[in-house]
Amino acid sequence: MASRVFLLSAVRATQTSMRMGAVRGFTNSAVMRQEVVAPIKKPVGAFRGGMFGFLSGAVAAGAAMYYYVVDEYRVSNTLLNEDIYALQSAVQRIEAYVKTLEEKVKGHK
Template identity: 40%
Template structure:
């Protein structure tokens, strides 16, 4: 070991090399990012779905209330017309 250190000190070059292993690739980052993206999209989609359903129900109730009010005013108008016809 001391001889190798002296050789490196003299020449400035190592007498050995390290080989990078190209074994198993790490896909944890990709898989984790992809699963995180899918989880985020799913949660956002579900929240949006329930929000839209709630807004739909509110709008539907407003329309039904308007239709009921229109029906009541038509009934009142019919009663008024009948009372006017009976007076003649």
Template identity: 40%
Template sequence: MSSSFARLALVSAPPSSSRPLALLLPSCRSISVTPPSFSAAPPPPPAASAVPSTVGSFKPSRPVGGFRGGLVGFLLGFTVASAYASYHLLDEYKHATDLLLESVRELEGSTAKMSDHVRRIEEVEGKVKQMREDGAGKEDVKKLRQETKKVYDSLRLEFLDVKSHVWGLEQDLGIVTKKNTYQIV
């Protein structure tokens, strides 16, 4: 223990001052220690100068107290945090507004496409309605089918008549050619 006390150096201020004492430790760190006050009487008031001051009175600045420093620190921290939060809030608001604007533009595009499709559908419906009015109905198709069958049957009968007539001509031609055959010797 005596070797550790030997290495400690005590740096002190004059006993009349209220400055703290600094102890130098072996690891070269200093520790501040405030010496106890030995006088029970308050310090004497400053002497009034015989020459009046013309510049004004100087008021020494008071050190910032714990409460006042805490309040100033709180207000400063609150202001910085509020500014940071409002910056991020405005950034988020801008981002959300941009997304909403993009969504509205996409909606406009899809609405234009839908209106174009609806217009095309209405045109097609009008053409279909016109075709229904101009086109043949079921009764018309039935009548046309019956007329087509009658025409087909009449053509078939005529074809059979022509075929029988041609056959008769072939028979007559065959008989005539057999009688008028000449033999060449």
């Protein structure tokens, strides 16, 4: 039912426009027959593109290397501090042992 109403209204609109002279035929003017010329774009040269790609890759690799080196430095610094503390405790134990030996040697004289 709705499709019939839509079809009838479309037919009436077409008939009304024909009566008023709104019908236009197909024409082809000289302007329409001309070829469309697109504006010429300046191409991005291979050299500039290559340099941009190289520099962006170098920056990314440098940033990754920097963070890797900083992380390795932090880990090695932590291990070195642990070794220093272990050495310090070993020296303190040896010092205490030597003091007890010296006291024993002085006590026997």
